[in-house]
Amino acid sequence: MSSSIENFLKTIYCFCNLEARDTKPGSIASALGISNAAATDMARKLSEKNLVVYQKYRPLNLTPKGERIALQVIRKHRLWETFLYRTFNMSLHEIHVEAEKLEHATSDRMADILWNYLEKPNFDPHGDPIPNVFGFVDSEKDSLVLFKAEESQIYKIVRLVSDDEEFYNFCQDNQLEIGSEVQLVKQYANNKLTEIAIQGRQIIIPKEFSNNIYVKKIKTII
Amino acid sequence: MSSSIENFLKTIYCFCNLEARDTKPGSIASALGISNAAATDMARKLSEKNLVVYQKYRPLNLTPKGERIALQVIRKHRLWETFLYRTFNMSLHEIHVEAEKLEHATSDRMADILWNYLEKPNFDPHGDPIPNVFGFVDSEKDSLVLFKAEESQIYKIVRLVSDDEEFYNFCQDNQLEIGSEVQLVKQYANNKLTEIAIQGRQIIIPKEFSNNIYVKKIKTII
């Protein structure tokens, strides 16, 4: 499986599990930095290989076979991220950048060695669930994005998902970490801004960032 | 730089430093598992990029620029081998197989992190020298192959170079390790067999293996 195909399948999988993102060829194309035409063409080819369900003008979906492959690539990605983070103390952004390359150069045996060495982790440093060797993965849908959280509730940050270095810098500068508790102060819905309180300070977060911060409610303030 | 190009340059470099191997397109081709025509063509293309010195029908050579690239790939390869060996206790064969893929998916920054983490190693687990970040590498020519060693001398094994699993199995089964001392009992030159004594036992080693075992003389028996 070429890395072009692996990235293509992986992106479809992720977009299927990240609502607010459609899986039409155009979205996949811009995520991968290729032209729409290239994505359409790849979709057609992969549907011939029975990895993708493709009907003209419809969103793309993975076949069970395609999903199995996507999950193994994601597994390798997240195992490397976990490994690099723990072993070398690399940043949340850096581990992603390196894992993006390593994931395609990793044998199943190597993945297994990482998995055992890391003591069978269930989540990577971004809070992303790590699929197991059979492709089973904890549901990615039991948390919500800060952008959609309710005012006056207290939440815990469970996941930080982005490939943008500035986003991770922003998180670091504002103590936004996995496990941090935040109180949702106000949603400025029209302007797509979310105001939260964290460790006494109040900050306003624009949609571009609040959409990448996943939280779980831990307390209801009536 | 594509992995095809990286492997091509790396192979030329290695063959230039491993006497008894010429660097004509055919040798490179069979090492890489591609056709002669493909190797000739690659040579021509890389000479246009000023990475290879290519004259029809002559052995290939690297330009300084080509050598720099080759050395960085080799550096990454050997750093990964060292890392995998120390961290996961993988076999001498296995580290080579995995490093063969990882070397092409490794940023300069990642190589630097490995290098520092490993405390600036000079040799990998096979005894191969690790080029530094400037491409400087200890001469690979101050040892000789067991096949060419003198009878009745005592040698120390300094290097085991192969990509054949059976070779490494043979070494393991016969206590042939980096640092082992062996006495050269007899060279059956016509039949290309080398008889050595190691830890009391005598074994006869065929050329296919004795050519991969590098030694240094440590004692002269008159």
Next chain:
DNA sequence: CTATTTTTTTAAGCTTACTTAAATCTTAAA
């Protein structure tokens, strides 16, 4: 419902990295 904008698809073409087959050159034997 129609018109315009946007997106997707098709078409044609390019580069890389290969292949096989034929032509050419080198080398080593007679």
Next chain:
DNA sequence: TTTAAGATTTAAGTAAGCTTAAAAAAATAG
């Protein structure tokens, strides 16, 4: 020195993974 075997090179062709430009369809606005 000639010749034949063996390598190397050239030629022609393929598949993957892209591109841009056009045609076609879908989505959106009026």
